[in-house]
Amino acid sequence: MLVSNLHDRELPLDKFGRDLATPVQVIAAPAVPLPHKLQWLQMQLAALKPGLLTLFNHHYDVATVAAAQPGVAREIAYFHHADHDMALGVFLPHALHVDCTNLSHHKCQHYLGVHNPVYWPLVSPDAGVRQGHGFMPNGELLTCSHGSVGKFMSPGRYAYFDVMQRRLAEVGGSHLHVGMLPDAVLEGFRTRLQAAGVDPARFQYQPPVPGLWAYLRDSRVDLCISSFPIQGAKGLVETQGAGLPVLQNESGLSKHHSTRELVYEEALWWETPDDLIRVLQSLTPELLAEQAVAARRFYERWHHPRELAYALNNPRRTAPVPPVRHPPCDTLALYLR
Incomplete structure (x- = not known):
């Protein structure tokens, strides 16, 4: 090399x-x-x-x-x-x-x-699917988001911490953030929560972990809210491989920012914060269990290492491509941005 x-x-x-x-x-x-x-x-x-x-x-x-x-x-x-x-x-x-x-x-x-x-598909070694997880014990929902700080702090239509404040204020349970956040940003958000009458302890923080897949597989997380304004493609592969449901942002500015193209077809999605709140309020353990099965199935079909091995070893040097869906983008908003 x-x-x-x-x-x-x-x-x-x-x-x-x-x-x-x-x-x-x-x-x-x-x-x-x-x-x-x-x-x-x-x-x-x-x-x-x-x-x-x-x-x-x-x-x-x-x-x-x-x-x-x-x-x-x-x-x-x-x-x-x-x-x-x-x-x-x-x-x-x-x-x-x-x-x-x-x-x-x-x-x-x-x-x-x-x-x-x-x-050549983005893949991750199969570290096993989560077993025996009971979704929303006692009716409490634990969501998570993961990724590098730039995926959350980049300019976008909706700011991550604004949306998370609404999520914690209007939906029960807690939210776990996995990945580095500057101390000033983390403390500033906890102060905002306190001022809004939301217990800051409900926003849990986990610095970067050695292996995301294993961490999620062994966690109590019920639902992954994919990073936004910028999604993380590799993190989505590992999340789905571990068998966690995904709630995906569909960006109206650019599909390259965040899109359902990278997750299973049945995945829950949102475009505005009101959408996100409605989805979270409608969740049931049964729906989340179905979503978990679909997430793992998508990984096995499209992102298992054997798919990359096939691409590298067949004469055409390519693998089957997951279908691309075509939701419209707000081109006027993109122009004005």
């Missing part, structure tokens, strides 16, 4: 290697100017003569994209860094264009006209 190390940082490469099932040699580029990084990459590739060269680069990594010239490998696969930034390498004519979500694959294939589009 060659690492361009564009910013010449100290990288925990030894730790990265320990997380892999089989030993992998990892070599980082020296701290030299970009043209010399490009030359270094080209010399390494010439010596390695790879059969399949796969690019996992930052969207602005010009050295890595420039090194992936025709002929440096029998086959080149460009893994699309598909977030909110334009990415170098999207239209490489001699490379497979890899997307890991059905939404980005659909857009790149049908709207952007990229060359050689293929789908």
Whole structure:
């Protein structure tokens, strides 16, 4: 594995290697100017003569994209860094264009006209489904949200903490937040709850955990409210694999912010805070149990590691793609934003 190390940082490469099932040699580029990084990459590739060269680069990594010239490998696969930034390498004519979500694959294939589009599904090792969970014991609902702080603090139509205040004020039970929150933000929200007459202890906080799947599987959580304004695709895979129901935000601004495309078809969803409150107030243990089964079924069909293995090992280098649904976006609001 060659690492361009564009910013010449100290990288925990030894730790990265320990997380892999089989030993992998990892070599980082020296701290030299970009043209010399490009030359270094080209010399390494010439010596390695790879059969399949796969690019996992930052969207602005010009050295890595420039090194992936025709002929440096029998086959080149460009893994699309598909977030909110334009990415170098999207239209490489001699490379497979890899997307890991059905939404980005659909857009790149049908709207952007990229060359050689293929789908490598986002997967997570199967750590087992939750067993014996009784939903809403004593009628108390425990919801959770998880993800990095940027997924909750990014600009959006509805602010996470505004919605969570309504959730706690108008629906019983508690909410568990899994992931880092700055101390000032956490204390500020608890002060808001106190002022609104809501017990701050009902907003529970769990700093980042080593393994999200195992944590959710072993938890008492009844329902995962997916992060918003920005969803977390990998976290949704692990949530559904663990057999937890999902309540998904359908963004009216952009499906790339948050969408039902990444969850099971029967998943509960909301577009406005009023929608969310109505859904939460209508929940029953029976409905949540049905949702849990559907979530696990979706993981097994579309996001189990065998799906990625199939994509990598069949001659077309692609896997079946989950269907894409087409709820409209509020294009006027997106323009005015």
